[in-house]
Amino acid sequence: MLAGEHQGVKYYLFPGLAALPGVRHGVFTRRGGVSQGAFATLNISFGVGDDPRAVRENRRRLAAALGLAALQSARQVHGCDAAVVEGPLLPGQTPETADILITARPGVGLLIAAADCQAVLLYDPRRQVVANVHCGWRNQVHNVLGRAVGLLRTGFDCTPEDLHAAIGPGLGPCCAEFVHYRREFPREYWDYQVRPGYFDLWRLSADQLAAAGVPPDHIECARLCTRCLPGDFYSYRRDRLTGRHGTVIALSGDPER
Numbered sequence: 001m002l003a004g005e006h007q008g009v010k011y012y013l014f015p016g017l018a019a020l021p022g023v024r025h026g027v028f029t030r031r032g033g034v035s036q037g038a039f040a041t042l043n044i045s046f047g048v049g050d051d052p053r054a055v056r057e058n059r060r061r062l063a064a065a066l067g068l069a070a071l072q073s074a075r076q077v078h079g080c081d082a083a084v085v086e087g088p089l090l091p092g093q094t095p096e097t098a099d100i101l102i103t104a105r106p107g108v109g110l111l112i113a114a115a116d117c118q119a120v121l122l123y124d125p126r127r128q129v130v131a132n133v134h135c136g137w138r139n140q141v142h143n144v145l146g147r148a149v150g151l152l153r154t155g156f157d158c159t160p161e162d163l164h165a166a167i168g169p170g171l172g173p174c175c176a177e178f179v180h181y182r183r184e185f186p187r188e189y190w191d192y193q194v195r196p197g198y199f200d201l202w203r204l205s206a207d208q209l210a211a212a213g214v215p216p217d218h219i220e221c222a223r224l225c226t227r228c229l230p231g232d233f234y235s236y237r238r239d240r241l242t243g244r245h246g247t248v249i250a251l252s253g254d255p256e257r
């Protein structure tokens, strides 16, 4: 992963995605924000008990780091519903419930919040569409990535072979323990165990993207475990009461185009 920094806000970049024209992104860490205590410092979630003024300032810093006027997020519910974002919501407007955010409008940053779940970025350089997918294990059970690719095909005329995908930080095979996997995961996922009860959820995401038609050489993975990296990332498994780091993708260009 490449590293970026803007006025103390630290983020990572996927090398493949960063090399493509027409798109900008940031895998933000927890460093460079104003939140205190368990939420220190760059928490971007309003739903975890943090001071909303701090969250607003942190979100402003994310947008500023990428040079975006606005970010768009939704209430994430570990499902596979999608929201197509045409422009930023007005202040006070209630965000939709969605785990898949898609936009074809330049300048709109799609924001996914996570603390162990992956954010998976999708970009079609030909059709000029981006998506950001909240991809925790519950979403994976619903094949949320396959659904996201399907929505890009049907809604935006994307060809899966054109898509580029980037799998963000999340629980690694070192820490993704599922004691009750027999009732939580379908049987075909059991092969993703690296040792009894521990799952390679990164490989599962890569395989689900490939099964949806994304070329394997267009799929990159951060391979950063959120639970193992307390300086960089929030982890619900590790800390329970904690914040959420943000991942953002946007089409670059003139938002008024």
Ligand SMILES: [Zn+2]
Residues within 6 Å of the ligand: 171, 172, 173, 174, 175, 225, 226, 227, 228
């Ligand atoms: Zn780990």
